[in-house]
Amino acid sequence: MKSTNTIIDKKGILQEEKGNSEKAATEIKQGCRNIFVDELKEIYFSEKALIISIPIMIKKAANKELVNALTIHYDFTKAHIKRLEDIFTSIGESETVTKYEAMYGDNKSLKEI
Template sequence: MKNTQKKSDVATGLSELFEDSLKDIYYAEKALTKALPKMAKKATSQELIDAITEHLTVTEGQVDRLEKVFEVLGLKAETKKCEAIEGLIKEAEEIMESTQEGVVRDAGIIAASQKVEHYEIATYGTLVAFANTLGEKEAAHLLSQTLEEEKEADSALSNIAESSINIEAAEEV
């Protein structure tokens, strides 16, 4: 495939790649503030609904924290379309549409949510490493906070799935 990007659109250094990645995850977090309420509405387990609703509040805080990262770096907070999150959200929507309401759909929502969490964990881990390498200690600290929140969300989803939802879904045949 021929590279048709203009040279000015291509990151030429780690700091540009870092900035580009920040714009990408900023888009992703904003998109999730719209997607999470839809997932909560389609869920039936109160425990899952509560976890999604709580993570929505955390995600809104993460958007604010990313804006602070842009600020400490002296950058304008801008988004860049994140194709990965678009695909993950689309997949979640397809799962919700193609499963029957109840525990099976809840299991699908958890699976889709964990894919998102794993994407975010990978992205924030990379951003922390980039920030540390670039000597951006305050940005690294802020991004590390979000990384830990994403790991906690993933763990909470695993606990919900393994303690009840997956077991109940397996019995629905």
């Protein structure tokens, strides 16, 4: 026969372990949210960089077909930025631009052209 102290102690330990698992789950959720927000910010930066780059490409385009394709892409890019801004608003984040180093390489090669 078990004493009541032992049962109470075991329940206390189980309760304490449950609290730790809830804390770990919260930390995991927060970590996933941070990754999600960081990725959105990188995408937002890329789209903002395209808004600057596409008009330059349009001016330097060799033919009308390329100008038309780039103009369409520019319109799509503006729509993507609007959607991203809506997402940031819906999750309570600011659309602070995170520098995305890969885009810097693209812009440098564009300037060289």
